[in-house]
Amino acid sequence: MGIAESLGAETPFASVAASELFSLDLSKTEEALTQAFHRSIGVRIKAEAEIIEGEVVEISIDRPVSGGSSAPSGVAAAGKIGRLTLKTTDMETVDELGGKMIEALGKEKLQSGDGCGLREGDQAWPLNWEVAGCRDYDAVCPQTKSVKCPEGELQKCEEVVHCVNLT
Incomplete structure (x- = not known):
């Protein structure tokens, strides 16, 4: 051992x-x-993934008008479309969102001022920092990390390594 x-x-x-x-x-x-x-026996699989990281400026979700509410929740979420505005110190973009990405953002409960990361395949995660909101309050909880707005490009290429064995 x-x-x-x-x-x-x-x-x-x-x-x-x-x-x-x-x-x-x-x-x-x-x-x-x-x-x-x-x-x-182990196999290492290396893949390059395009990720987008930045500060959330605005999230707007447009719900289509439907005649009835008999559709399952997954079908209703697929009909949603929205826009996400992200920024860094160098640039700001507005991205179109599909139903699955809207669900992923909803699960993470991201708001304006939060750091956000997006990956292909409808994955979203918080970057554990609040940028805009921390200057507005006198007292902040100890878990809140205050970091300045990210710098550089929004879109980055990240190498991901998966280790797999044959069990």
């Missing part, structure tokens, strides 16, 4: 006891060895 810890968390390691492998039946031994090898 000491060897497994020294290799690191991302390196697959399977410890096998001799009692697991010893059998008079050859097929059981082969199966145990095959499973141990599958647990020990």
Whole structure:
């Protein structure tokens, strides 16, 4: 186990006891060895993802007028369209949003003044800082991190590494 810890968390390691492998039946031994090898083989998948990070200036959601409310919530959310305005010190953009991205922003409860990150595939996350709102109040809770407006480009290319084993 000491060897497994020294290799690191991302390196697959399977410890096998001799009692697991010893059998008079050859097929059981082969199966145990095959499973141990599958647990020990790891694959690293590197991918580049386009992300957008900035301060939320405005979120506007347009709900279409529908005749009845008999549609399921997923169908109703798919009909929503909206706009998200993000800014950094260098630039400001207005992006069109689809139903899934509107749902993702709603789950994170992002508001104007929050830091926000967006990734392809309808993923949104808060950047854990409030930019505009912290100057308006005398007292702020200890968990609030006050950071100035982000600098540079809104759109960045980030390398994401996924470690997968064959279990």
